[in-house]
Amino acid sequence: MNPGYKDQIPSLNRIEGQIKGIKKMVEDRRYCVDILTQLKAVKAAVHKVEQEILKSHMQHCLMHAVQSKNENDILEKIEELMQLLSKRI
Numbered sequence: 001m002n003p004g005y006k007d008q009i010p011s012l013n014r015i016e017g018q019i020k021g022i023k024k025m026v027e028d029r030r031y032c033v034d035i036l037t038q039l040k041a042v043k044a045a046v047h048k049v050e051q052e053i054l055k056s057h058m059q060h061c062l063m064h065a066v067q068s069k070n071e072n073d074i075l076e077k078i079e080e081l082m083q084l085l086s087k088r089i
Helices: 009-027 032-068 071-088
Strands: none
Touching: 009 032, 032 071
């Protein structure tokens, strides 16, 4: 596990709590706009975690491949990033 990933545990715990809260809101038949607002907040929080993990991946895994000067490793990491980025666009 990349050391930077562990930093995301508090954020993931917070997201988990938000999801549980949203589930309760649905069970309690709360106002739709309130539920949608909370879902939007969860989406933003997940996106932030995603960005941080991607940043960490680039700083550690990609840099390690570049420093190794192994062309196959470098190309593999570039391909991984291209696939990830193509799914985000």
